[in-house]
Amino acid sequence: MPAARLLDVTRTLRRAGRMATGVDRVELAYLAQFLSDDTPCFGLARTPLGYLLLDRAGLQGVQDRIEGRIDWGAPDLLSWSLRGRSTVGRRAEADFRRLAIARAAAWRLPRLIKKLPVPCRYFNVGHSNLSRRVLSTLNANGIDISVLIHDVIPLEYPQYQRPGSVDPFRAKLKCVQEWADLVIYNSADTKARAEAQMAAWGKIPASIVAHLGTVPPQSDPSKLPSGLPPTEPYFVTVGTIEPRKNHKFLLDIWDELGPDAPLLLICGGRGWNNDAVFARLDAMGPDSRVREISNLSDPALAALVQTASGSLFPSFAEGFGLPPLEALMLKTRVLCNDLGVLHEFLGDMPVYASVSDQYQWTRIIKEWANTPEMQETPTAFQGPTWKNHFNLVLSPRA
Structure with missing residues (x-):
């Protein structure tokens, strides 16, 4: 039998009840994969009160609740004792405890890990729970450690991050450098950037590049709220409203275009460090050519993207x-910043224009607004698959 698998589901616990981000989807994809075959699998979750260990049945219970087949249960006394948790968060944490086969205070983590079969391979794909305590304990107990790194943006662009988040991220990456047996990168671009950081600290762990799998978006216009999609030409931008996503650039273009501009639908929740953009959005009147839309389901968002003049x-x-990739899978035109990582897996399917050239962006947006329906529908983009991803990651050679 191959080594048993231990999936860190700390992020899934912490994000329960929220709209799934790209990183959330990756952890859920690993959960689905591990539940789909016969290899023994377990889950590890960090809570404010310690650690939880789940077996296959417990992980299946988590998946059933995340996917809506079973409702989260009632909060327990321990979850009510924690401040700052949503009701769903308390219910999820209580259910994780009910589903766990064992739990331990932080200082007793080694006793919990000794309950796992050997050989065993730990997977952390959500950037959560990457601590010295966890990784050193796993290593000391002969557990093989595989970590998926999504990006090192907090270290390269600290000005875009939440206050106080950069140093903890650096500490996580240093733990990965010290303890990981294998680092999984979602792109060659991420690998080059992460290893440049690690090289300044010492050794570089063994690694592979495995593009994340994609699932064709399922469009369902019936899930859209009243008034959507618009009957006139419109553009969408999808993503959390935070400085790195550069919504300010689009607002500047729309200010330049004035009252004759096409509609711009900003689809995503509000993030952090973006008060100036939030103020501009709050000042938008009922006749504004910019609209802010949040909390759409995945099928509704896909329907909105699918009939847009451009993403x-x-x-x-x-x-x-992920957003430009999914737009291309929906046969929607994409205009994006000229980033190397996008060239890596989108090829020549989007139109690339540097955000240093606002004139070029404005020209293309005007052109697409005047030709909302393309003369020829392009072939739907075929994104990387989870099958290929897991063939690489779960290979005996990995």
């Missing part, structure tokens, strides 16, 4: 870039 992606930096 705009002026992000300053990305580790992968």
Whole structure:
């Protein structure tokens, strides 16, 4: 039998009840993969009160709740004792405890790890729980450690991060450098950037590049709220409203275009460090050519993207870039910043224009607004598959 698998599901626990981000989807894809075959699998989750160990049945229970087949249960006394948690968060944490086969305070983590069969391979794909305590304990107990790195943007662009988040991220990456047996990178671009950081600290762990799998978006216009999609030409930009995504650039273009501009739909929740952009959005009147839309389901968002005149992606930096990839899979034109990582897996399918050239962006947006329906529907983009990803990651050679 191959080595048993231990999946860190700390991020899944912490994000319960929220709209899934790209990183969330990766952890859930690993959960689905591990539950789909016969290799023994377990889950590890960090809570404010310690660690939880789940077996296959427990992981299946987590998946059933995440996918809506079973409702989260009632909060327990321990979850009510924690401040700052949403009701769903408390319910999820209580259910994780109910589903766990064992739990331990932080200082008793070694006792928990000794319950795992050997050989065993630990997978952390959500950037959560990457601590010295966890990785050193796993290593000391002969557990093989594989970590997926999505990007090193916090170290390269600290000005775009939440206050106080850069140093903890650096500490996580240093733990990965010291303890990981294998680093999985979502792109060659991320690998080059991460290893440049690690080289300054010492050794560089063994690694592979495995592009993240993609699932063709399922469009369902019936899931859209009233008034959507617009009956006139419109553009979309998809992503959390945070400085790195560069919404300011698009707002500047729309200010320049004035009242004759096409509609711009900004699809995503509000993030951090972006008060100036939030103020501009709050000042938009009922006749504004910019609309802010949040909390759409995946099928509704896909329907909105599918009938747009174009999907705009002026992000300053990305580790992968799921929104332009999904737009291309929906046969929607994409205009994006000229980033190396996008060239890596999107090829020549998008139109690339540097965000240093606002004139070029404005010209293309005007052109596409006047030709909302393309003369020839392009072939749908075929994104990388999870099958190929897991063939690489779970190979005996990995």
